[in-house]
Amino acid sequence: xxxxxxxxxxxxxxxxxxxxxxxxxxxxxxxxxxxxxxxxxxxxxxxxxxxxxxxxxxxxxxxxxxxxxxxxxxxxxxxxxxxxxxxxxxxxxxxxxxxxxxxxxxxxxxxxxxxxxxxxxxxxxxxxxxxxxxxxxxxxxxxxxxxxxxxxxxxxxxxxxxxxxxxxxxxxxxxxxxxxxxxxxxxxxxxxxxxxxxxxxxxxxxxxxxxxxxxxxxxxxxxxxxxxxxxxxxxxxxxxxxxxxxxxxxxxxxxxxxxxxxxxxxxxxxxxxxxxxxxxxxxxxxxxxxxxxxxxxxxxxxxxxxxxxxxxxxxxxxxxxxxxxxxxxxxxxxxxxxxxxxxxxxxxxxxxxxxxxxxxxxxxxxxxxxxxxxxxxxxxxxxxxxxxx
Amino acid sequence: xxxxxxxxxxxxxxxxxxxxxxxxxxxxxxxxxxxxxxxxxxxxxxxxxxxxxxxxxxxxxxxxxxxxxxxxxxxxxxxxxxxxxxxxxxxxxxxxxxxxxxxxxxxxxxxxxxxxxxxxxxxxxxxxxxxxxxxxxxxxxxxxxxxxxxxxxxxxxxxxxxxxxxxxxxxxxxxxxxxxxxxxxxxxxxxxxxxxxxxxxxxxxxxxxxxxxxxxxxxxxxxxxxxxxxxxxxxxxxxxxxxxxxxxxxxxxxxxxxxxxxxxxxxxxxxxxxxxxxxxxxxxxxxxxxxxxxxxxxxxxxxxxxxxxxxxxxxxxxxxxxxxxxxxxxxxxxxxxxxxxxxxxxxxxxxxxxxxxxxxxxxxxxxxxxxxxxxxxxxxxxxxxxxxxxxxxxxxxxxxxxxxxxxxxxx
Numbered sequence: 001x002x003x004x005x006x007x008x009x010x011x012x013x014x015x016x017x018x019x020x021x022x023x024x025x026x027x028x029x030x031x032x033x034x035x036x037x038x039x040x041x042x043x044x045x046x047x048x049x050x051x052x053x054x055x056x057x058x059x060x061x062x063x064x065x066x067x068x069x070x071x072x073x074x075x076x077x078x079x080x081x082x083x084x085x086x087x088x089x090x091x092x093x094x095x096x097x098x099x100x101x102x103x104x105x106x107x108x109x110x111x112x113x114x115x116x117x118x119x120x121x122x123x124x125x126x127x128x129x130x131x132x133x134x135x136x137x138x139x140x141x142x143x144x145x146x147x148x149x150x151x152x153x154x155x156x157x158x159x160x161x162x163x164x165x166x167x168x169x170x171x172x173x174x175x176x177x178x179x180x181x182x183x184x185x186x187x188x189x190x191x192x193x194x195x196x197x198x199x200x201x202x203x204x205x206x207x208x209x210x211x212x213x214x215x216x217x218x219x220x221x222x223x224x225x226x227x228x229x230x231x232x233x234x235x236x237x238x239x240x241x242x243x244x245x246x247x248x249x250x251x252x253x254x255x256x257x258x259x260x261x262x263x264x265x266x267x268x269x270x271x272x273x274x275x276x277x278x279x280x281x282x283x284x285x286x287x288x289x290x291x292x293x294x295x296x297x298x299x300x301x302x303x304x305x306x307x308x309x310x311x312x313x314x315x316x317x318x319x320x321x322x323x324x325x326x327x328x329x330x331x332x333x334x335x336x337x338x339x340x341x342x343x344x345x346x347x348x349x350x351x352x353x354x355x356x357x358x359x360x361x362x363x364x365x366x367x368x369x370x371x372x373x374x375x376x377x378x379x380x381x382x383x384x385x386x387x388x389x
Numbered sequence: 390x391x392x393x394x395x396x397x398x399x400x401x402x403x404x405x406x407x408x409x410x411x412x413x414x415x416x417x418x419x420x421x422x423x424x425x426x427x428x429x430x431x432x433x434x435x436x437x438x439x440x441x442x443x444x445x446x447x448x449x450x451x452x453x454x455x456x457x458x459x460x461x462x463x464x465x466x467x468x469x470x471x472x473x474x475x476x477x478x479x480x481x482x483x484x485x486x487x488x489x490x491x492x493x494x495x496x497x498x499x500x501x502x503x504x505x506x507x508x509x510x511x512x513x514x515x516x517x518x519x520x521x522x523x524x525x526x527x528x529x530x531x532x533x534x535x536x537x538x539x540x541x542x543x544x545x546x547x548x549x550x551x552x553x554x555x556x557x558x559x560x561x562x563x564x565x566x567x568x569x570x571x572x573x574x575x576x577x578x579x580x581x582x583x584x585x586x587x588x589x590x591x592x593x594x595x596x597x598x599x600x601x602x603x604x605x606x607x608x609x610x611x612x613x614x615x616x617x618x619x620x621x622x623x624x625x626x627x628x629x630x631x632x633x634x635x636x637x638x639x640x641x642x643x644x645x646x647x648x649x650x651x652x653x654x655x656x657x658x659x660x661x662x663x664x665x666x667x668x669x670x671x672x673x674x675x676x677x678x679x680x681x682x683x684x685x686x687x688x689x690x691x692x693x694x695x696x697x698x699x700x701x702x703x704x705x706x707x708x709x710x711x712x713x714x715x716x717x718x719x720x721x722x723x724x725x726x727x728x729x730x731x732x733x734x735x736x737x738x739x740x741x742x743x744x745x746x747x748x749x750x751x752x753x754x755x756x757x758x759x760x761x762x763x764x765x766x767x768x769x770x771x772x773x774x775x776x777x778x779x780x781x782x783x784x785x786x787x788x789x790x791x792x793x794x795x796x797x798x799x800x
Contacts, residue, residue, distance in 0.1 A: 133415050134420040138413045138524065140491075140506075141476075142490075143480060146492060149476075150471075150472040154472040198477075200477055201477060202475045202477075
């Protein structure tokens with residue numbers, strides 16, 4: 001198999017978050033427009049200057065990326081629409097980076113946004129995928145809560161993880177969120193409150209679940225030279241991977257596609273897990289964060305619960321994790337949830353994080369996971385990013 | 390252990406009746422193959438004919454070798470329950486009012502993992518028997534059952550949503566003069582019906598088996614003449630809101646082809662008893678059944694219809710009668726769709742010649758009325774939609790599925 005090539009000379013720049021709202025009367029187009037406007041203002045760009053556009057959204061229908069070009073007055077020579085949920089950010093980044101590297105585009109605007117109307121979550125669930133329609137949603141209609149409950153149950157049975165272990169992740173992320181201005185959850189969470197929360201779909205309880213909301217996240221991909229010319233904050237891309245529908249014969253999901261490509265992932269970046277200063281996992285349900293901590297090589301399979309018991313996961317701690325509070329505390333703005341960790345890691349490496357800034361953040365690992373099509377998340381992706389040198 | 394059902398109290402007539410809702414019923418066309426299996430009580434999944442892989446959820450090509458359109462085949466139903474969750478909040482209105490609801494992941498011995506409804510007596514790590522049930526939207530649903538029968542197993546709240554179990558329900562058998570009607574009354578009473586209304590036209594005329602019928606527990610004789618719209622309407626006005634299962638046992642079997650008869654008198658009688666009788670019943674009792682589809686433990690559940698198997702393919706020795714039965718079969722498909730919004734099943738029990746007087750000259754095999762009644766109760770308990778009772782009915786079904794034109798020549 002041919003090996004992945006370096007991303008030298010290509011950067012991710014201008015991290016943008018449009019603050020989330022629990023419910024919003026605005027549609028996805030409005031949120032995408034706000035993100036584009038923020039990118040344009042920061043980089044002093046007009047629509048005509050943006051010659052690459054990558055978008056991820058569940059609620060932009062009936063439009064796709066092509067319709068959005070006319071909606072926003074873009075005339076790109078690189079266009080991507082990535083319906084990959086939680087893997088959208090990393091995958092959007094790596095494809096845009098290759099386009100820039102190959103000369104297919106100069107500057108790519110990567111945007112993820114979703115609307116949240118009062119009934120839109122139910123509608124999204126019932127029509128999420130053909131397998132969901134045929135073989136999951138008619139079974140109690142618990143949505144992702146039920147699917148992840150089954151994965152969590154199996155993980156607990158298999159590896160002896162407890163609810164307290166999941167709780168540690170949620171409590172630490174809430175603490176991070178208290179220092180992040182745009183988090184929707186602004187009330188301190190104790191482990192007792194976590195343990196005492198009402199059951200949603202055993203063993204998933206209230207604070208294991210993300211809150212659907214509206215919002216947008218965005219960044220630009222361009223050459224390092226261009227980013228410097230525009231005076232933009234940027235990060236270097238050390239390495240990225242994506243892998244979909246890995247381990248399809250596992251009867252129930254306890255690992256993801258990262259494992260397949262891990263050696264090349266760290267090899268290309270020339271870093272080791274212990275060099276990583278902060279980790280952003282995709283956290284819709286804490287069991288998935290534990291799975292990523294294992295599958296990304298921070299500990300052995302099945303040992304993530306023990307690992308988090310001995311680490312401080314806050315932005316001040318020895319293992320800074322989901323430093324803005326993650327989706328568990330910031331909210332899940334649909335596909336923007338797949339960008340949240342990436343944009344936050346960029347802010348951290350650029351020193352733009354604010355109160356939740358991790359000290360001496362040089363290398364960040366961002367992981368994406370997405371799309372419970374039937375019984376498991378199919379998409380997995382990860383990126384290693386470094387502070388601009 | 391399943392908590393045994395408690396006999397429901399008499400309903401307060403002033404209370405609002407909860408309206409029936411359906412669980413999500415949208416399915417891909419390919420997935421409808423599961424409903425075909427569930428309707429017959431079979432456990433079938435797609436099996437690739439090229440690489441023998443068993444496939445779930447239903448796909449349009451084999452994920453092992455890309456072979457197109459793998460067919461649905463009977464597969465072993467054993468498996469292990471890997472994980473269970475009890476869902477306590479749902480975005481769907483039907484499930485919302487039925488919370489909590491157990492679902493689980495089952496690894497089938499034949500390969501795939503199936504997300505399924507889980508019976509209350511199944512625990513993580515247990516061996517289970519997977520089945521396909523028709524849920525209240527009329528669509529197939531995988532249901533994990535205990536590998537061995539457990540006490541009061543049928544009373545499981547989730548399972549009972551998928552079945553039409555006669556226990557604590559009230560049935561109407563439309564014609565108690567026939568041997569089939571009497572057998573059904575007995576079988577339904579034994580299956581736990583709290584009342585079995587049995588229709589008798591012109592009750593002053595005695596009939597064989599009357600004494601035994603009147604002595605059967607929970608039987609209540611009611612006046613009913615299916616050839617008279619007023620009679621059917623009167624009975625529905627009287628008991629329509631208390632009938633949960635309708636079993637149409639009206640018969641009018643007369644031999645002979647169409648040219649063998651002079652005039653239309655017999656044909657009209659056949660149509661009047663069978664086809665128009667079904668219509669009168671459906672119009673009088675159907676709306677109440679559909680309205681009461683979610684009315685508690687003894688909600689309306691099913692309409693059972695017996696059909697001569699030559700409804701599928703005409704047998705000229707009973708040519709005119711076969712044609713009447715074909716009309717009833719077609720009507721049954723309309724009624725099935727019309728009852729579906731209430732979650733009420735329409736069950737067709739196909740049979741060949743019976744051990745009754747109008748089939749007297751025919752050689753065996755023939756179906757005993759008691760066997761037909763047992764099949765009806767079994768179909769109710771399992772929530773089936775199409776049942777073929779006896780060797781002849783099975784044989785005609787197979788020949789029909791193989792090729793209807795060849796069957797026409799064979800008959």
